[in-house]
Amino acid sequence: MSQSATRVHAELRGEILGGRCAPGARLREEEVAERFGVSRTPVREALRRLEADGLVVVTPRRGAEVVRWRDDDIAELVELRALLEGHAARRAAIGGDLDLVALGDLCTRMEAHAADVDGRAADEITRLNMELHRAVHRAAGRLLPDLLVRLIDVPVVRRTFHTYTEAELRRSFGQHRELVEALAAGDGDWAAAVMQAHIRAAGATLRSTRDPGGR
Amino acid sequence: MSQSATRVHAELRGEILGGRCAPGARLREEEVAERFGVSRTPVREALRRLEADGLVVVTPRRGAEVVRWRDDDIAELVELRALLEGHAARRAAIGGDLDLVALGDLCTRMEAHAADVDGRAADEITRLNMELHRAVHRAAGRLLPDLLVRLIDVPVVRRTFHTYTEAELRRSFGQHRELVEALAAGDGDWAAAVMQAHIRAAGATLRSTRDPGGR
């Protein structure tokens, strides 16, 4: 949209996803405006877009505050991702036009970081992973990507790859390879199944990380 | 959020959904502002919210214009609704707490309008129908309703019940009754199947209306 508003939106988004903004923290317009060196107008627009992304909740006369995620929400989120991304994989395998070579390249680049998960590699893996998923979404339709925006980059996702064990990481990469293979074969059911497993496995890892003792 | 912005948003939303705004029509901020007797500020916010709803597309230096729906989009939309609403019905049947009496009451009130579809009844049926679906969505989770906002009240939906034959209308109402029965029985698969059929039947009616000769 605008220059400043877009920039503020992206910055705040990064801060929230990166955990640098505590859940429940209030985002006062003037404070944010001063911090970014702009007026309140673009800040207001940025906050509204964050609300549309589901990252903040804005109450009529109280302003915006960073959304709090409950455990129930996380579970529902994994469920919906599995459903929608599975559907996306099926559609992409059947009809979507996607660059299989580029997808394979993404896999290769992710696997190159398999050794050093502890360093900055996790961020890069997160980025590449998101790029791969997005490519599948785009191939699946026009409306689907916009729907998934509210689900894919939720706060917790940001930290996911940091907490992966090497075994989990290899499984994840293996599923990526299998997904590409299923897409290449044009097998919708296969692609959907792999994607569902992929998402649910990530969900399980996430759950064990946040709640080590089980439920 | 605000008073004026909320009002303008609701009004414009109604105009777009009601077909009083032609697809592709540009919505200039000052023009809208003058029409509603407010300044550009709340209008801007209303337009951004419409963008979040997927009802307008706003291009950086060109402003907002009413979204154009292609036939492909409609098909994808029905697909996604069937997927997500089916999921919602399953979740609602299994765990969600919903007022079954109230749902039955909604069915009764809809059926009362079965005779005169031609009059103002169609609008009332649309409203009641939406209320019933929303109740199921709410019972299914916290994130789901927000996702479905972008899908449920798309322009074409508005005109749906006007074009229903009496037979189609009866089938639709019958499916509502069956859905409530499945929900009462706590049978997730049953509820999901009925809902899927319900959505896809509506999609078929929609398709035959827009494209009488078939594909």
Add this chain to the structure above:
DNA sequence: CTCCCCTGCTCTGTGTACAAGCTAAGGAAG
């Protein structure tokens, strides 16, 4: 001592003014 009311402050909601960018139309040159 406690509870209620009042007052002051803070923050959002809205109005308005200015600046920047895009589009299109008109004129001049090849």
Add this chain to the structure above:
DNA sequence: CTTCCTTAGCTTGTACACAGAGCAGGGGAG
């Protein structure tokens, strides 16, 4: 006659100012 450049108009993007609604803190009364 065609094409490119320039310029003018329109529309959005941003900054700033004011008004109104909550909320908190303090003071007074019971």
